[in-house]
Each structure stands twice: as C-alpha cells, then as structure tokens.
Amino acid sequence: MQSILQYRRLHHRDLDTQSRQIAHERQHEGKDSSSTIEVTANGDDSTSPREWSTLHRTRAAAIVWLLVFSQGWVSTCDSEATKPAGLAYHVSETSQTLATALFMIGLSTGALIAGPVSETVGRNPVYLGSTVLLLVFTLGAALAPNFGAQVAFRFLSGVASSPTLSVYGGTLADLFSDEERKAIWPVFATAPLLGPVLAPFAGGWIVQNYEWRWTLWVGLIFAGFSFLLALLFLPETFGPELLRWKAQHLRQVTGNHNYMAPIESAEPLQKRLTTNAARPITFFTTEPIVMALGFYLVLVFLINFSFLNGFEFIFTQTYSLSTGLTSLDFLSIALGILLDVALTPLYNRLANRVHRKNCRAFVKRKHSNPPDSSSSDSLAPTTDNDNPQTAAPPELALLRAAIAAPFLPTSLFWLAWTNYANISPASGYIATLVFGYAFSALFISSYQYIISSYEVHSSSALASVTLARYFVGGGMIVATRPMYQGIGVHWVLSLLGVLAAVLVPVPWVLVRYGDSVRRRSKFASSPEDD
Numbered sequence: 001m002q003s004i005l006q007y008r009r010l011h012h013r014d015l016d017t018q019s020r021q022i023a024h025e026r027q028h029e030g031k032d033s034s035s036t037i038e039v040t041a042n043g044d045d046s047t048s049p050r051e052w053s054t055l056h057r058t059r060a061a062a063i064v065w066l067l068v069f070s071q072g073w074v075s076t077c078d079s080e081a082t083k084p085a086g087l088a089y090h091v092s093e094t095s096q097t098l099a100t101a102l103f104m105i106g107l108s109t110g111a112l113i114a115g116p117v118s119e120t121v122g123r124n125p126v127y128l129g130s131t132v133l134l135l136v137f138t139l140g141a142a143l144a145p146n147f148g149a150q151v152a153f154r155f156l157s158g159v160a161s162s163p164t165l166s167v168y169g170g171t172l173a174d175l176f177s178d179e180e181r182k183a184i185w186p187v188f189a190t191a192p193l194l195g196p197v198l199a200p201f202a203g204g205w206i207v208q209n210y211e212w213r214w215t216l217w218v219g220l221i222f223a224g225f226s227f228l229l230a231l232l233f234l235p236e237t238f239g240p241e242l243l244r245w246k247a248q249h250l251r252q253v254t255g256n257h258n259y260m261a262p263i264e265s266a267e268p269l270q271k272r273l274t275t276n277a278a279r280p281i282t283f284f285t286t287e288p289i290v291m292a293l294g295f296y297l298v299l300v301f302l303i304n305f306s307f308l309n310g311f312e313f314i315f316t317q318t319y320s321l322s323t324g325l326t327s328l329d330f331l332s333i334a335l336g337i338l339l340d341v342a343l344t345p346l347y348n349r350l351a352n353r354v355h356r357k358n359c360r361a362f363v364k365r366k367h368s369n370p371p372d373s374s375s376s377d378s379l380a381p382t383t384d385n386d387n388p389q390t391a392a393p394p395e396l397a398l399l400r401a402a403i404a405a406p407f408l409p410t411s412l413f414w415l416a417w418t419n420y421a422n423i424s425p426a427s428g429y430i431a432t433l434v435f436g437y438a439f440s441a442l443f444i445s446s447y448q449y450i451i452s453s454y455e456v457h458s459s460s461a462l463a464s465v466t467l468a469r470y471f472v473g474g475g476m477i478v479a480t481r482p483m484y485q486g487i488g489v490h491w492v493l494s495l496l497g498v499l500a501a502v503l504v505p506v507p508w509v510l511v512r513y514g515d516s517v518r519r520r521s522k523f524a525s526s527p528e529d530d
Contacts, residue, residue, distance in 0.1 A: 035258060036258050039243055039246050039247040039250060039260065047243050047245070047246050048239065049174045049175050049237045049239060050174075050175060050176065050177060056235075057175045059233065060175060060234060060235055060237060061171070061176075063226075063230050063234045064127070064171050064230075064234065065188055065190075065191045066191075066226045066229060067131065067227075068168045068191035068195065069190075069191040069192075069195040069226075070219075070223045070225070071131070071161045071164050071165055071195070071223060071226075072191060072192045072195025072199075073196070073222055074134065074138055074195075074219040074220075074222070075100075075103055075104070075107070075158070075161060075165075075199070076100060076195075076196040076197075076200050076203075077199040077200075077203055077216060078099055078141075078203065079100045079199070079200050079309075080200050080203035080204045080206075080215065080323060080327060081207050082096045082097055083207075084207060085150070085212050089146060090147075093481070094478065094481050094482065096147075097477050097481060098151045098478060099141075099150055099154045100154070100477055101474040101475070101477040101478045102155035103154045103155065103157055103158035103161075103474070104470045104471075104474030105155065106156065106159040106160075106161070107158045107159070107161060107165060107466065107470040107474075108162070108466065108467045108468070108469075108470040108471035108474065109158070109159050109467075110160065110161070110162025110163060110166070112280055112281070112467060117163070118163070118238065121241065123237055123238050124230075124234060124236045126163045126167055127163070127167070127234065128227070128230060128231060130160050130161070130162070130163035131164060131223065131226075131227045131230065132227070133156075135220065135223055136160075137154075137156040137157040138153070138157050138216060138219060138220045138223065139220060140153035140156075142216035162466070162470075165192055165466065166462055166463040166466045167462075167463075168191070168192075169459065170238075170451075171237050172184065172188055172451065174237035174238055175237055178394075178452050181451065181452070182397070182448075183344070183348070185444065185447070185448045185451070186341045186344045186444050186448075187341060187344075189440075189448075190337060190341055193439075193440055193443060194334055197330045197333050197436070198330065199215075199219065200308075200327055201327045201330040201331045201334070202215075202218065202327075203215045204323045204330075205324045206218065208322060208324040247260055280463040280464040280467055281464070283460055283463075283464040284467070284468060287464075287521055287523060288520050289449075289450065289453055289454075289518060289521055289524055290461050290464050290465060292506075292510065293446050293450060293465065294465045294468050295468075296503065297443070297446055297465055297468075298468045299499065299503055300408075300442050300443075300469075300500075301470075301472060302472050303412070303500055304439055304473070305473040305476040305477055305480070306476050306479075306480045306492070306496055307435065307493070307496060308330075308333075309476070309477055309480040310480055310489065310492060310493070311326055311329050312326065313484040313489050314419055314489050314493075315329055315425060315428060318419055318420070318421055318425075318489070321425065328429065329429060332430070332432040332436065333433065333435060333436035333439075335433050336432070336433040336435060336436020336437035336438075336439075336440065337439075337440040339436075339437050340400075340440035340441045341444075347400045347403070350399060351392070351396040351397070351399055352392075354396060354399065355393075355396060393514075393515060394449050394453050394514070395515065397445050397448040397449045397452060398449055398514065399507075399511060400441050401442045401445035401507035402507040402508045402511055403441070404438045404442060404445075405441075405442065405504045405506070405507050407434050407435075407438035408503075408504075409497045409500035409501040409504065410438075411431045411432070411435035411438060412431075412435070412494075412496050412497035412500055413494065414427075414434070415428055415431040415432070415435075415493055416490050416492075416493035416494045418431070419493070447465075449510075450462060453518060453524040454523055454524055461523070
C-alpha cells in the first residue's frame with residue numbers, strides 16, 4: 001500500500017529540474033528520436049532513499065527490523081515443542097526436529113533467488129509477497145493433521161521466509177551511507193539474532209502451560225502484525241527501481257519513450273532475472289570475500305546450532321529443570337547479544353582511533369616515499385588524495401569480530417566442564433551469555449563488512465552466505481541430538497570449543513589482508529573505487 005502511494009506520488013508530481021531541462025533540450029528532436037535518455041536521480045530525494053529525512057528512513061528501517069525479527073521468531077517458534085509434537089504425531093523426538101531443520105533448509109533454498117529478485121523488481125514485492133506465503137504456510141503447519149504435512153509446511157515456510165531474512169541488509173544499504181551504517185547496523189542486526197533466540201524462550205513457557213500448537217499460532221500472529229505494518233507503511237527503497245518509476249513518469253508526461261532508467265536499458269527483465277538468479281552461487285564460488293566469510297560463518301553457525309540444540313541435555317537432564325526454566329538459557333543468549341550491541345560505541349571509538357593512526361602513517365609515507373602500488377595494507381586509508389580521513393576501509397568493521405572471537409571457545413569450554421549437577425546452573429547461564437555476546441559480534445561485523453564491500457549487490461552477497469549457513473544449520477539440528485546422546489555433553493561442547501578456537505585467527509587475517517582480497521573481487525568495492 002505504502003509503495004503504491006509512493007509510486008502514485010512520483011507519477012503525479014511535477015517534473016524535477018533535470019527532467020524539465022532534458023525535455024526542453026529534446027523537444028526539437030521529436031518524440032521518435034532513437035537516442036536513449038538515461039534517467040538519473042540528480043539530487044531528487046524521491047528517487048534517492050539516502051536523501052530522505054532521517055525520520056522517514058528510520059521508520060522504514062524499523063518496519064523491516066520488525067519483519068525480520070518476526071520471521072526469525074517463526075523459524076524456531078516450535079523448537080521447544082519437539083516432545084509434545086512427537087507424541088501427537090507418534091514419531092520420535094529426533095524425527096520431530098525435522099520440523100525446525102527443514103525450515104532452515106528451506107531458508108537456504110529460498111536464498112538462491114531472494115537477493116537477485118530484489119535487485120531486479122525492488123525490495124517491497126519481495127518482502128510483501130514472500131510474507132503472505134509465510135503466513136499461509138505457517139497456518140498450514142499449525143493445522144497439520146499429521147507429521148508429513150507439518151514438516152512439508154515448515155519447509156515451505158522456510159522457503160517463504162528466506163527472502164526477508166536474505167534481503168534486509170540490502171535495504172539498509174539503500175537507506176544509509178557507510179558512515180551511518182556503522183552506528184545503525186549493530187542495532188538492525190539484532191533482528192535475525194534475537195528472533196530465533198527469544199522464540200524458544202517464549203516457546204518453553206507456552207509448551208509448559210498451553211497446547212504445543214500455540215507456539216505456531218503466536219508466531220503466525222506476530223508475523224501477521226508485522227506484515228500489516230509493512231503493507232501500510234513500508235516504502236520502496238531500491239534506488240534503481242525508483243529510477244524506473246521515474247522513467248515511466250517521464251515517458252507518460254512527455255510522450256517521449258526514449259527515457260530509460262539504467263535498470264531498464266541494461267537487459268530485458270527475463271534475462272536480468274535469469275542472470276541475477278545465478279548470482280548467489282557465482283558469489284559463493286568466485287567472490288573471495290564471500291568465499292572466505294561464507295566458509296567462516298558456516299562453521300560459526302555449525303557451532304551455534306549444535307550448541308543451541310543441546311540445551312535439553314545441558315540443562316534439562318543435568319539439573320532436572322522444567323522446559324520453562326531451561327528456556328531461560330535462550331534469554332541469557334539474548335542478553336549477550338544486547339551486551340554486544342551496547343558495546344558498539346567502544347568498537348567504533350577503537351576503529352576511529354586505528355583509522356586516525358593509519359591516516360597519519362599514510363600521509364607520512366606518502367610524503368617520504370614514492371607510491372608503491374604493490375603494497376597491501378587493509379587498514380590504510382582507501383584513497384589517494386591528501387585527505388585520507390574521508391575513506392575508512394571496510395576491514396575496520398572486523399575489529400569487533402577479532403576482539404570477540406576468543407570468547408566463543410571460552411564460553412564452550414566453560415560450559416563443557418562446569419556442567420555438573422553439583423555446580424549451580426547459574427554458571428551455565430553466564431556461559432551462554434558470553435556465547436551470545438561472541439556470536440553476535442562475529443555475525444554483526446561479518447555482515448557489516450559484506451554490506452560495506454558490496455553496496456548495491458549486498459543482497460546477493462548476503463543471500464550467498466545465508467544459503468550456506470542455513471543449509472548447514474538445518475543439518476546440524478538433526479545431527480546434534482545423536483551426538484549428545486552418543487558422547488555426552490562434555491565432549492560435544494569440547495569438540496565445538498576446539499573448532500571455535502581454530503577459527504579465532506580468521507577475523508585478524510581478514511583485518512590485515514582484506515584489502516588485497518577485495519582487489520581481486522569483480523563486484524566488491526576496492527581502494528581504486530574509493
């Protein structure tokens with residue numbers, strides 16, 4: 001609804017200065033002139049989302065945040081209902097975990113087309129269309145008469161939810177500059193982190209006090225509310241699509257059909273969809289940044305899903321806690337996520353200090369030595385003018401991950417060897433808080449780096465990573481239960497801790513050498529672009 005009103009306002013407004021000038025200059029050529037007139041934003045705030053008022057941009061970002069949060073909630077809303085749902089459908093608890101696992105695999109499947117489609121037809125059709133499907137399939141899962149129907153609807157729900165959970169980073173890139181995103185992204189990124197964590201927390205108490213299907217009904221109500229807000233108030237933010245609207249407006253007003261937006265004059269729609277649909281796979285197999293961070297995040301999410309799906313063994317069985325009390329561990333993780341976000345000003349202060357230090361060193365080297373194009377320092381200012389302070393490199397975003405990375409194995413080893421009945425469960429709650437802090441920092445900084453590096457193609461880049469991490473995560477949901485049953489809590493968490501320890505140097509390596517990685521990228525920004 002909001003994007004329709006936005007489209008109508010653009011269509012019925014007067015021509016902007018650029019449009020009037022072009023129309024006047026082309027008048028003598030006649031309407032049948034064969035030369036294409038490329039339409040640009042030219043300072044027109046209606047087609048430049050970053051020029052919108054702060055209030056307008058913040059409102060749009062908040063609506064998208066709620067969409068992502070609610071759909072993240074739906075992804076794990078029934079995870080605490082494994083036992084009662086299994087009894088209702090006469091299947092084992094391990095089999096019942098397929099409901100959540102297939103949702104995750106559905107997320108990875110939908111990511112193949114989510115980002116590219118949003119970069120072809122705009123963000124809003126993707127958000128609204130996919131959310132309608134999510135509501136329908138979640139309703140089907142809530143009413144499913146048997147196990148087969150339930151897991152099928154949960155898989156389809158995952159496919160439908162994937163576009164929103166894949167594209168939201170692109171919306172942030174549409175609305176805010178790189179400098180603005182440094183402050184906004186950590187808050188924005190809590191949506192896909194808090195949703196899947198708070199849903200099991202609420203689900204534990206729902207299952208304990210109500211019929212298990214209410215976990216799905218609550219998720220459906222929440223997602224439906226966010227859909228209504230988006231339908232009524234969310235504007236289109238994809239700049240190339242807004243320029244296409246502007247070109248249509250100019251063709252209608254002037255009668256000159258040579259006005260073309262860049263997205264129209266490039267390729268036919270069908271060919272663009274075909275080309276863009278292959279982009280996530282292309283990114284993951286050819287883009288060095290996506291390959292490096294994608295593999296890293298796959299392992300991080302493998303650890304995450306293996307850890308979260310062991311709470312029944314870690315807390316319920318060790319301490320004989322109820323389902324509701326066990327779900328408090330998810331609240332601890334949520335508090336860890338919020339702790340990481342609260343530390344954002346300190347991270348930014350550190351990044352600014354490092355940047356100023358490197359700026360001074362850069363200027364000193366520039367005036368004392370001839371330029372050396374072969375040198376590669378990721379933290380050097382990405383500019384070749386005398387004012388390097390204006391171009392902080394994207395790698396500074398990874399300082400957050402570099403600082404937090406050691407806390408991931410620390411939390412896992414801590415929980416592994418304090419998980420005894422004679423040790424207070426409070427120790428485990430604190431360990432999960434530390435885990436939440438570390439996981440949040442790794443996720444936020446990695447995604448911020450990808451968004452800053454890929455800008456307009458960030459949705460496809462994020463979709464590539466989403467595909468891989470949710471596919472692996474879905475598999476681990478099913479695999480972890482036999483692991484905990486087979487070798488026990490202590491050794492499963494220790495193995496995860498060892499893997500996390502091996503990954504600790506990765507952010508530091510990317511901080512140091514990320515610049516040279518970006519230089520080899522076809523789609524990412526590089527120092528030469530800045």
